[in-house]
Amino acid sequence: MIRLYDFELSGCCYKVRLLLNILKVSCERVPVDFANKEHKTNNFLKLNPLGEVPVMEDGEVRLRDSQSILVYIARQYDRSNTWFPDAPDSMGRIMQWLAFGGHELMTASGARAVKLFKYPLDLPALQARAMAAFRILDAHLAGREFLEFGHPTIADIACFPYVAMAGEGGIDLKPYPNILHWIDRIKQIPGFTAMPGIPALGAVAA
Secondary structure (H helix, E strand, O other), X not given: OEEEEEOOOOHHHHHHHHHHHHOOOOEEEEEOOOOOOHHHOHHHHHHOOOOOOOEEEEOOEEEEOHHHHHHHHXXXXXXXXXXXXXXXXXXXXXXXXXXXXXXXXXXXXXXXXXXXXXXXXXXXXXXXXXXXXXXXXXXXXXXXXXXXXXXXOHHHHHHHHHHXXXXXXXXXXXXXXXXXXXXXXXXXXXXXXXXOOEOOOOOOOO
């Protein structure tokens, strides 16, 4: 069984949990005490020298970084070959969004870290960069249901959490109607699971 070293409030950990739930793959969740910096302890650094969550173990395979874990899970467990199709052009188109989710959209994560966890970062700069990324994403989603191919892929999973939680970083999503529709469509995927800050469709955020 997959073992996932997990922090409930991490959008990066949530990406992994979400894909596993959609694909009906069981996992053992190992909570990491993020608030008390367990991820920076010597024991955890043996799992991931970068001191970050998530970390996934599947038999002899150990991976860090949510994007790489999404690739592994899709290739290993998606029998439909739709979440990360193996045609070279499909893989390339999806990988560019994994990079976008792991770089440009992490500015929204940074803004959220400032607002929720009091990280000493430049909030206005992070918000401005996140909104620039949102404009790109919103424009791309015009006339599309999902980021690529007309069906959900790990591209959508990789980009979804910190966009959906943008409000926790003080960023209003109302100027981005295509993003709002995309968020609702993802919430309708069978197997979708909520997390704090991302309620199920029709539910009211706490």
